[in-house]
Amino acid sequence: MFEFDNSYARLPENFYERIKPILVKNPKLIRFNKVLAEEIGLDLREDNTKLGKIFSGNLLMGGSDPIALVYAGHQFGNFVPQLGDGRAVLLGEITNQNGSRFDIQLKGSGQTSFSRSGDGRAPLGPVIREYITSEAMHSLNIPTTRSLAMVSTDELVSRETLLPGGILTRVASSHLRIGTFEYFAALGDIKNLKLLADYAIERHYPNAKESNSRYENFLSLVCDKQASLIAQWMQIGFIHGVMNTDNTSISGETIDYGPCAFMDFYDPQTVFSSIDRHGRYAYGNQPNIAQWNLARFSECLLPLINDDSNKAISIAEEILENFSIKFKKYWLVGMCEKIGLTENIENHHVLLQELLQLMQKDKSDFTLTFRYLSDAIKNKSSQFEAQFSSKNEIASWLIKWRESLEQENKSEGAIKKLMLAINPAFIPRNHNVEKAIFEAVNNYDYSYMDRLNMVLNKPYHYQSGNVEYMNPPKNYNANYQTFCGT
């Protein structure tokens, strides 16, 4: 049973539209994430037919008060004053035994008044992509929204062709975005802006209340969460693909898996999204874009930070400058750990840059290079060296690296353990995700998807039977593109 407690629906009515999910023809449960259900305190014992009805929105559970949230957002740099949940509804919120609150949202649940020209639906392929990737991100220990269930609708969705439809049940610690703040700020509605900020502080950053400058603290805490999140994306080779302000969560979770993808070989300019023609959201640009997004957020909060706008601006500017400092620190600490170094971090910057430059020149696989480096602490590792064509250069880098390791005063075993715990063997490689989607959508065969999910569930464990999932594709497709399409 869901025991809903819908705090957002108690906010004023201009925060959302009350709307029920639009019925679908013949919902069928594809997968229900029992482990997640347990984590969030959900005890659902219904059979699959009933779960299909619940997770399509055809059957509303008692206590649910479905709403579509309004928000605005900067999309590729351009401000759109009203976006909102155009194909999603928030069924309600639940709280688990630890007191953590979760939004239960259906994505692909039909039109709302925020749909603009969209059909409110989602093709099954992108639903599967979000399920696989968000759960993989969670297993990689990166803050993210989760996937509770997938349903097929037995309806066709019209994109470039007709595609089978699906609905994803997304679990988030909330769906507050920078865009939610931009919506009220652009209207000049300070009263509701303040209400929203107080709600967000209460829900995500209650410590911010402890001083007189709560909104300043709030901004600083959101910046800190984003700095940490983006550093983690960078350390794992994740490219979000649409870092618009409406896809930037206030809680600091990765949200809105559209054209996201993991990088195979290292190149900071990597872009997969078909709509990102100028590389605004390229891998290497993500920290700058996060700061740009946070600058938009800080503009919204100015009237709350200080009545004197000049004072408010200088406070916000300082916090934003701090974002760069914090990001660099998170990045450097994490990257140093990836190469087994935990002390005198600042001294290792050059060593790291040299490795990354070589990786870029030699198109080394981002994931495997770091994973196999842990075999090279004392010995030669042919798998590590195979990632490089510049044999002499990587050999001299290894000598310098080993000298730095010597200064750590740790055993080989301890260093290796650290490295294996932070450098995954398994990431959701694009060719594997595509194969899972293809088999599911075209052949109604979910076995490859299940196997992939199982492998990705333990990304840091060497799984001898699943080595093939570690490797990049044999024939790399340089034209590989991902599509927003959910």
Ligand code: AMP
């Ligand atoms: P996204 O880029 O996926 O984060 O979506 C941006 C905006 O477009 C959000 O307001 C979505 O709700 C809306 N949207 C995207 N796809 C659809 C669709 N098929 N129907 C209605 N609205 C959509």
Ligand code: MG
């Ligand atoms: Mg979005």
